[in-house]
Amino acid sequence: xxxxxxNPRYLITVTGKKLTVTxxxxxxxxxxxxxxxxxxxxxxxxxYSMNVEVTDKGDVPEGYxxxxxxxxxxxxxxxxxxxxxxxxxxxxxxxxxxxxxxxQFFGPGTRLTVL
Amino acid sequence: AQSVSQHNHHVILSEAASLELGCNxxxxxxxxxxxxxxxxxxxxxxxLKYFSGDPLxxxxxxxxxxxxxxxxxxxLRKPSVQWSDTAEYFCAVxxxxxxxxxxxxxxxxxxxxxxxx
Numbered sequence: 345x346x347x348x349x350x351n352p353r354y355l356i357t358v359t360g361k362k363l364t365v366t367x368x369x370x371x372x373x374x375x376x377x378x379x380x381x382x383x384x385x386x387x388x389x390x391x392y393s394m395n396v397e398v399t400d401k402g403d404v405p406e407g408y409x410x411x412x413x414x415x416x417x418x419x420x421x422x423x424x425x426x427x428x429x430x431x432x433x434x435x436x437x438x439x440x441x442x443x444x445x446x447x448q449f450f451g452p453g454t455r456l457t458v459l
Numbered sequence: 460a461q462s463v464s465q466h467n468h469h470v471i472l473s474e475a476a477s478l479e480l481g482c483n484x485x486x487x488x489x490x491x492x493x494x495x496x497x498x499x500x501x502x503x504x505x506x507l508k509y510f511s512g513d514p515l516x517x518x519x520x521x522x523x524x525x526x527x528x529x530x531x532x533x534x535l536r537k538p539s540v541q542w543s544d545t546a547e548y549f550c551a552v553x554x555x556x557x558x559x560x561x562x563x564x565x566x567x568x569x570x571x572x573x574x575x576x
Binding site: 375377379386387392402436438440446447448450451452453 | 502564568569
């Protein structure tokens with residue numbers, strides 16, 4: 345089944361404790377992206393990747409890192425989480441290849457709470 | 460920078476009522492437009508999309524949307540809603556740029572639809 349998977353689905357942590365949220369897609373998509381969803385703000389892009397080893401900042405990159413060593417994986421890293429990073433995080437992927445009207449497929453979300 | 464406005468934060472309807480959710484975007488160039496739905500506790504799913512051609516697009520579950528370029532709008536409609544349509548609806552825009560660009564979706568803040576049985 346074609347899908348985007350994220351792990352963990354739920355995470356409660358404490359300020360300053362490094363964490364990684366994994367994202368994997370099995371559709372051979374070039375483009376992957378991370379969004380955070382906050383009440384009343386919709387979804388905002390954190391980072392994106394056009395292909396392996398190609399990543400760039402989105403609208404709200406502060407406090408986050410990403411890497412794209414393999415085409416299928418795009419982990420989101422919080423080196424020193426803070427309470428303002430408490431949010432619902434979505435990973436998404438898209439075929440890319442110059443067709444911006446391609447649908448983005450979203451993962452199930454990771455609900456992160458930073459105490 | 461592109462932005463998306465959804466006019467209604469929360470819409471409450473009874474079953475069989477007609478639905479129209481407003482969406483306006485600000486971007487002067489070619490755009491691709493999407494409506495996503497998020498059912499309670501679930502991830503976003505694509506309802507429909509527009510990138511060219513007929514400005515009236517039909518999506519899944521009886522939804523449709525009309526692109527009106529002169530009004531920078533892409534309103535979502537359904538003639539008769541059901542209880543199962545209770546969800547949050549997001550309008551999203553992607554600037555119609557070519558390869559090598561960010562395929563970022565800029566989302567509106569969402570409209571929560573509650574359908575009472």
